[in-house]
Amino acid sequence: MSGVLDESWTWKSWVEAANVAGCGFPLQNLPFCAFRMSDQQPHLGVGIGDRILDLHAASRIGLLKRLPKEVRFACRATYLNDLMECGDAGVARLRRALMAMLAEGADETQKEAVHRSLRAMEGTVFCKPVAIGDYTDFYASIHHATNVGRLFRPDQPLMPNYKWVPIGYHGRASSIVVSGTPVVRPQGQRKLPSAEAPEFGPSRQLDYELELGAYVGEGNALGYPIAIDDAERRIFGYSLVNDWSARDVQAWEYQPLGPFLGKNFATTVSPWVVTSEALAPFRVEMAARAEGDPRPLEYLAATDVQHAGISVQVEVWLSSEAMRAKGMEAVRLCAANARDLYWSFAQMVAHHTSNGCNLETGDLLASGTISGPGDGSRGCLLEMTRRGAEPVRLPTGEVRSFLEDGDEVTLRAFCEREGLPRIGFGECQGRIVPARLPTG
């Protein structure tokens, strides 16, 4: 977390695409994923340039033989969970070994075996990388909370608890899908303000939410909170998360117990899990806490505030069916930065466990929609279009208040810092398909 760079940050890979500026998957990233070739069980892998190193194959052919048995075996699992349970030290050893074999100047005899374990990234079918037991979604962006609050309560956009409590709620784990999975437009109850009764039908206010998620590595036993300064190391790594939302359903159902069917029809995660280690040089002080804001309560007050945040640029890109038919590229709707969150991931972990609640390996904690202070940095359409009042115009002339069938939403993220290779998160993508009627 210190931001001090060891020498390995200057290394290059013999996988040449990894060294191309802006690639996002240099030797220093090596994000984890799970993927499927033909009808095999999913294999775990790490991204390097335009390739995936197949960890299952690497383990089978003895490339990992110097690593502890539990790490070698974990590399043959179908989810990352076993590896996450190996702890910081085990994962760091695996990463060192992989870096050594993929770096320029690697042992030539080994290189051939490594080469045989490389797969082309293009065309890969990715799987959900982690078996997620519980999924919690926070509300950590004060800009998002304020923008949304303003739509509903112009006089008091921010709730009185916001600057004290990292607000969160439990999401649905079963409907988390990996990038590329189509999202069926949900049906649900919604009530027009003018209508006497609600009606049931396809949502007319389908939205995306631009989020980062943290996967828990080492959890805690029920009844034993995780202290704030111990929290960051409990996070195995980070991914992109799109918490799709049906705003009309949400608006009608959410009182008094919060979002439910407006959210749980689908949540998309990116295939790649970027390790905390790869993000170390991009730790920064968080930017949203203002002069005069209350000091966090003791259990939320980290010693090292200088590195509590992560500077990750997060973006939303959209293409409509008509755009794709005309060969147009997707347009960027939003660019924000995770350093603008009000609450850090360590604070989320400490808060979540402060009552004794147990986090388990593989649990997902997401940030909630990330918005920045400016107009181009609103992380969902609800905010961006002011609940539909100011629709977005697409290059085709189409307008969008909310998502239409055929729209494809792609989230992207990366870290950049002068003199360092870019650390990319890959993409988190989903296309809206029309609603289905209930089965009879």
Next chain:
Amino acid sequence: MSGVLDESWTWKSWVEAANVAGCGFPLQNLPFCAFRMSDQQPHLGVGIGDRILDLHAASRIGLLKRLPKEVRFACRATYLNDLMECGDAGVARLRRALMAMLAEGADETQKEAVHRSLRAMEGTVFCKPVAIGDYTDFYASIHHATNVGRLFRPDQPLMPNYKWVPIGYHGRASSIVVSGTPVVRPQGQRKLPSAEAPEFGPSRQLDYELELGAYVGEGNALGYPIAIDDAERRIFGYSLVNDWSARDVQAWEYQPLGPFLGKNFATTVSPWVVTSEALAPFRVEMAARAEGDPRPLEYLAATDVQHAGISVQVEVWLSSEAMRAKGMEAVRLCAANARDLYWSFAQMVAHHTSNGCNLETGDLLASGTISGPGDGSRGCLLEMTRRGAEPVRLPTGEVRSFLEDGDEVTLRAFCEREGLPRIGFGECQGRIVPARLPTG
């Protein structure tokens, strides 16, 4: 679901305790559980009288050899999930076979082998019977919703959506524990109305919630809703659920995303899962829907409204440390009936999946606090004491606004009908232990 009784409802068991009036575990119940003997893996079992039939042992010694292989193997698992995946027909066959071997007049040679598979129920260490992927808590009691609403919004106790939407939210699966597990008093943020800032410390308003839970047997694929008339058969069975709540934490945190740390420190389930089959004679029309209430929307409108509810008496019993020291029995704080819920479990299933959300085998759907129309039927202390304004007096002279350390809460439930043996749910019990400080 028809309420027509087959002849087996007149049978008796050669396990004599099963035939005692009011026992709750007659031949017709055979609820499932998981239990542990010494340091073995948990075994699955069924309750009969004062005994548990060890399904693992029964399977091993060939007692189940006429059953399909997947059912036999499922009986050797450590959770009920595999059995739940065998479907209605598989479970019904297992129950027939068990009934036949436990009934009076059972084959004498087999009886000895069965006898060897029986364990004493007393002193048994129970385990969580089901691996619960996702846990959803509803708010299905209109009496509870009205009583609680009245405390906060005297003018409009019931939200406008209540009679249209089966309100629910996602709970925390990881912190679900089995009956008998101590409950550590949670710490958390709470703010007195008169205070300028919140403070962090042990909850001063710890409460229980009296609930029934339904375990999902056959789930649905993402994007494919379960139709209302297909919903009941997706429920494998029912249990008692105590959704412990820290009301002070909840009050401060719940806007705008609902309950979170006020709930997720612990949820207790009973060890026993009573099958839908055993409850068939107790199906009734639900009682809470009033003349003039809106007709449920089509996707929530069951064809057979006569049997949409279950007549289950549910109760809360409390003993304090001082009561136990004086040898006093627990006192009953509440007796309510699940037929007084506004929404049926089938409606919860249909609603939950109406947007395409996928339920998975083993998921738990709980009713929310069950309260009846009368004063003696309030299912939590918040309601019963009017948020502490009218404390309850215990036989020792102690008073309770909320739970104190050492208090032991026991939920009980049973079904009764003239001429039939009582079907019991066993107990769902937890004792409050003092808060722990965060680890350093």
